[in-house]
């Protein structure tokens with residue numbers, strides 16, 4: 001997904017392109033969750049919107065149940081749309097403030113000419129509100145009359161009203177405070193089991209993605225640099241970028257935690273309009289090796305079953321044959337109190353935020 005940019009006052013011409021998503025290839029298994037993490041501006045939302053065809057991708061293909069979505073004309077696409085829906089980051093911006101709940105939830109049913117008539121639609125809405133934990137008495141209320149968490153429940157209800165197969169949730173909880181985040185994540189999990197939903201969950205919070213995903217993909221500057229099962233990625237991250245991110249996550253074991261070293265990442269995400277040559281991470285990578293990292297773009301290689309890494313030196317780094325620059329490795333100060341192992345219903349204790357490198361509950 002490239003966004004061209006133009007220059008010139010009278011005669012505008014294309015002078016370059018923001019390569020917001022560039023060479024991403026991923027599979028989401030039916031009934032499973034693929035979690036996509038990456039720092040702000042790396043292209044997560046653009047990828048989600050391109051898959052949904054909310055923005056028309058420059059090239060590529062999106063296959064849902066064997067059907068290429070990008071090859072579909074407008075009409076068949078519209079009718080298939082009910083099978084793939086999106087939950088947006090900011091429910092206030094995605095819900096029309098002039099429509100009450102009844103109207104917001106009935107609109108998709110009418111637009112897709114779902115059977116049941118007015119009575120059937122009203123029944124479906126009551127059922128759905130119950131499923132997302134809102135009382136049926138809210139049907140006459142407007143989005144601004146809800147709390148943030150309730151509004152996100154409403155956004156989820158709207159995404160589910162047409163009974164989709166695939167739901168793309170773009171930062172579904174990042175606008176919510178931490179205690180409400182856990183409730184909404186648990187709700188998404190319950191709904192997945194109940195309706196056999198397939199999820200692509202986008203977040204910049206490692207904990208959010210960990211607790212909901214079967215597979216996690218880490219994105220950097222428009223491309224996926226590491227992908228593995230959730231358990232493997234958090235236990236043995238192999239890409240230098242993922243390693244650096246994980247080094248900021250406290251470990252709920254005092255003996256390990258006391259020896260934990262933090263790998264600091266310097267510099268901001270480079271511009272996707274002018275990405276670095278070779279490995280896109282080389283300008284910030286603590287393990288960068290001369291010439292090859294600067295000149296040759298690494299491909300995503302499968303290093304263990306289901307564990308794919310885009311780094312020329314992943315095996316050497318893993319085996320300790322290549323060490324990071326010493327100036328970026330620092331001792332992590334001992335925590336005042338080591339958090340207990342999280343359980344499913346609690347706020348994840350090891351939450352770490354890609355934007356800040358800190359635990360959100362420490363903000």
Ligand SMILES: Nc1ncnc2c1ncn2[C@@H]1O[C@H](COP(=O)(O)OP(=O)(O)OP(=O)(O)O)[C@@H](O)[C@H]1O
Nearest residue numbers: 003018020039040041042043044045046047204272
């Ligand atoms: N319509 C557009 N036109 C031009 N550039 C765009 C457009 N949409 C996104 N971009 C650029 O593409 C890049 C990726 O943006 P995107 O919104 O996908 O990031 P993100 O990973 O979702 O970030 P965040 O975590 O802040 O939501 C950014 O550099 C952004 O400026």
Ligand code: SF4
Nearest residue numbers: 279282285293311312
């Ligand atoms: S290829 Fe080189 S620069 Fe890129 S992540 Fe690996 S070591 Fe770092």
Ligand SMILES: [Mg+2]
Nearest residue numbers: 044045046170
């Ligand atoms: Mg985004």
